[in-house]
Amino acid sequence: MRHIRYAVIATALVLSGCSAMPTKWSQPPMAIPYQPSLQQQIQLARIEQILHQPNIPQATLATIYYDRGLLHDSLGLRDLARLDFNKSLDLNPNQPDLFNVAGVIFTQMGMFDSAYESFDSTLDLAPDHPYAHRNRGIALYYGERYELANDDLLPHYQQDINDPYRVIWLYVNDIKFTPEQADSLLQQRYAASDKKDWGWQIVRMYLGEVSEDQFLTEIAEYSKDNEELALRLTEGYFYLAQRYQQQHDYSTAIMLYKLALAGNVYEYVEHRLSLLELNRIFTAEQNAVPVESAALSA
Template sequence: MRKVISLIFFSYLAVSVSGCASSQQAQPKGEMGNLLLAEPAPVNPRSQMAIARYNQVLANATIPDGDRAELLYQRGMLYDSVGLAGLAQYDYTQALQLKPDMAEAYNSIGIHFVQQLDFIQAYEAFDSTLDIDPEYDFAFLNRGIALYYGGRADLAIDDLTTFQTKDETDPFRVLWTFFAKHDIDPVDARAWLVAARPGLNPGHWAVKLVDLFLGTSSETALLNSLIEGISSQKELTDRLCEAYFYLGKYHSALGNKGIASNYFKLALSTNVYDYVEHRYARIELNRLRHPADDTE
């Protein structure tokens, strides 16, 4: 094991001290035991230098509108990667004013609208992406997620299934489709997940997440496997961001709100800002805290 991997094991991580712990029922023994914690991802100095270079180039007033829009979009992506969401959204907005047919900018700004729970604008942004480029695959994922969090799981299934069928070996695509289906019919969703399982890439670590939701593997087995194939701290942190999020979804479905909340907080603590799992962990936390506020 390389020295760059920092592993910290806890025999037990207490249920969140945010005040809700006292209202939770006692959690099953062993939950979150031997938990592998992530070292938060540092801000990439190359990203910071790249932002500075974009600032210098954009200060040149002679840049054609199309080129300026592209530069604004690229700077927005960099802002997103370092967690400066407000600046990123501003750049996407500016880019679209200069180049209204920029599919990728609509897709990126749509993700921000979802995070802000502004679902109507999110739907419109993803619709615009697909109107401009019907083959923009990730717009199907993002619109599906927007519909899922917007309380329209029946419509989300169509988009998420479209995205999933473009790569039926990807466990993450399968899981998002499963989540939407589960909101409509848990029994049917599980049957669908059982049918999708044999087509997954057996070498992908996240297959173990699918097995966890199917009940054919344990949380302990998953946690013990998370360092398999890892060769750097960054790979470990990225993987843990994903794992924490889906473990949060798993416990949320079981009604273990305290544990689910901790996992979503751990996903946020990784600072992997540009991962889907980091982007939506805060929405999941809000759903746990205010279930009555979920969009119907």
């Protein structure tokens, strides 16, 4: 992750096209967008130099391409990342972490069958992989396979009941899988947690314990620097957009997804999925179909 340190800026900047947002968000808190760091640029230059050396062992070359793929991915250069990952897999197909990253990228692109295959490969190679079940559950959710998504997301939550993001994704899926129980289950899981992680503030906002204004104001006021501000706003705007999308308020959801993208936090799943959500909404509008159906046809 980049380590750009700026003074915290919770400014009254407005993204172009945000005038359709409710009045209370006419001046949403924003961070200075992430920029490629000097360290990242030096790493890419060093990798280029290494790749020009002769007689690099195959296993080493696979690692180099994987590392460069991660760098490209962290800069939002998805196609270059995929090329590097494919080269790495050709050289060494026994890489569960690489299959996991590939699955996340396929999910972002709406290529759900490829995503499922990638996560299956991860779990075949590493059954105890810490993120593959969650990521496959998210892919299954977007593929409208809500029961199968629950089969991944519920055990993943049970492994760490104090992780708010496991609770949040269970709730997002529960709204589709068991809508009549979603809110009560969210309340029960919140009550059972230690409530220490910042992400529980998202859950409190979902439960109505804090207002949306309070939620955004606290992010702006209590983030210690621009990096933390960018990270929390990426998450905050994405999960707030989810709330409005569930209410079929797509114009507000669109604006919030755009704000989630504004910090350039390419590595966060919330940034990746904001792109997917926008594509679903726009595809549905063009084809005059429900948003969920658009996900499967995109």
